[in-house]
Amino acid sequence: MHITVIGTGYVGLVTGACFSEMGNHVTCVDVDKAKIENLKNGVLPIYEPGLEGLVTSNHKLGLLNFTTDLSEAMTHSDLFFIAVGTPPGEDGSADLRYVLTVAREIGENLSRYGVIVDKSTVPVGTADKVRQVVQGELDKRGVSVEFDVVSNPEFLKEGAAVGDFMRPDRVVIGTDSPRSEAIMKTLYAPFSRIQDKIVSMGIRDAEMTKYAANSLLATKISFMNEIAFMCEKLGVDVESVRKGIGSDSRIGYSFIYAGCGYGGSCFPKDVQALIRSAGEVGFTPLILKAVETRNAFQKKRLFEKVVAHFGDDLTGRRFGVWGLAFKPGTDDMREAPAVVVIDQLIAAGATVTAYDPVAMEEAGQSLAGHLKSGSLTLADHQYDAVKDVDAMLLVTEWKPFRQPDFEAMKRLMAQPVIFDGRNQYNPEQLKTEGFHYEGIGR
The missing domain is CATH 1.10.1040.10 (N-(1-d-carboxylethyl)-l-norvaline Dehydrogenase; domain 2)
Known part of the structure; x- marks a missing residue:
């Protein structure tokens, strides 16, 4: 099949790469010219295990291409996946401006029957809005072109997205059209060969399911x-x-x-x-x-434990933080608990040295203010992050943090204190090692 995926973020890039891996011809579209050029050269905008190999290999095979020109991409496709961001607005509602902008551009260029797929996470009723926008553009052009809008939400875990896509628990297809349902089932058939993973339902049902x-x-x-x-x-x-x-x-x-x-x-x-x-x-x-x-x-819980141990004024104290991404397997720091903890520690007068195996580049942007002020230092190694600190805070449970050298840590730290935000360590073992240990609910 010939597929256009609009948006090369987390969802769009994984979707495009995995469809191309099955032999489909996929064109990924994005308005960011620099991102598109990087992708053509094998430079990915996100860290996701296994994704880089899929992107580079399928691009070399000619199955996965990248462009900023949606109209050109549409001339070769009959399936259009909308995979742009839906960030929260000030009131918490999903911002649909990017989704509807793409819908408008599709309507401006649609020349034959196509299936328009909402892959972005969108509120109930969004497919209706997409349909209205596309139809409105067709009416402006004075043309009659059939199309269907489908809801096909993603269920990908960051850090395991490629595996989740290739071996899904289920594939939800929300549609009111037998024609588009048949096309979507054909597209996803290679992903559910051992057993049928496809769950068909109404469009609004699929939107709510996500x-x-x-x-x-x-x-x-x-x-x-x-x-x-x-x-x-x-x-x-x-x-x-x-x-x-x-x-x-x-x-x-x-x-x-x-x-x-x-x-x-x-x-x-x-x-x-x-x-x-x-x-x-x-x-x-x-x-x-x-x-x-x-x-x-809960995001404030570690800081509360620090204050209960050291007092409200942390001036002159240094803390080491292990883990900055919101979870292992990704460099994503959006809404990460580590950001909240670091903000609170620095606001209380402390300085922080932090380390993450993958998210250091992202941290340089997300925590730029603290780095500039000198309140935060990003370490080159996990043990550098605990040198001369009054306590270490484990925030993200990366594998290299699971069985550290506690003897080495004790020699490096100013005080042998660990606040374990993920309950990775054995309290009795650390007590025997001479540490003051506090976990969550332990």
Whole structure:
């Protein structure tokens, strides 16, 4: 098939690369000329394991191409995936300006039947708006061209996106047209050969499915973080509780790890957007609001533990932070708990040395103000980040942080204190090693 993917961010680039891997001819379109030139030269705008190889190999084969010219790309395609950003507005609602701009450009150039696919995460009713915009442009041109709009939400985990796309749990196709449904099923057939992974439903159903899925996962995280706080107050180890409830097949072990809050480009934005959508129809989403409130509180939990140990005034103290990305396997720092922790530590007078295996370049941009002021230093190695510090804060559970050399750390640190925001370490072991250790809910 010949496919156009508009947007070369996280979703668009993974989508285009994986479709091309199956032999499809894919053209990825973006307005950013520098990004397009970089992609042509094998330089990716994001870090995602396995993605670089797919992009470079399929580009060399001629199956994956990059351009800034949407009209040119459309002359060769019958499938158009909209994969642009939907950032939260000031009120938390999803900003659809980029989606609708693309829809307008598609309408300006559509010359034969095509399937327009909403791949971006969008609120219920967005497909209707896309259809209206495209039809409006066709009417302006005075032409009659058939088209269908499909909702095909992505369910990709950053750090495992390529595997998730190639071996999906499910492929949700929201459409009211048998013609477009057949095309989409043909497109996704190679991804569900062992068993049928395709779930067909109405367009609005598919739009809601994406928000409901992410909001439920965020709810599990916030619920466990609330239980963790109670565990601390009651003298209970939340890790034992996690194992006890996770063994119940109705609950499972996924997303029930206590920690210092969730971040990234999906969960915070999607919970906010669903809350906003509920408000627009006169409904108060009590659970979702509680999920958001708990997560905002949880991001401050490590700082509260630091203050409880060292006092409110941290002037003259230095802290090491391990992990800056919002989760392992990515360089994404959007809504990252580490940013909140670092902001609070510096505001209280401390200086910080931080390290992340992948997100250092992104950190240079996200934390530029602190770097410029001299309050923050980015270390070249994880052990450089704990030299002469009063405590180390583990914020992101990267694999290199899981079994560190505690003896070396103790020699390097000014004080042997660890605040473990992901419950990676054994409290008894660290006590034996001579550390003061605090986890979450332990």
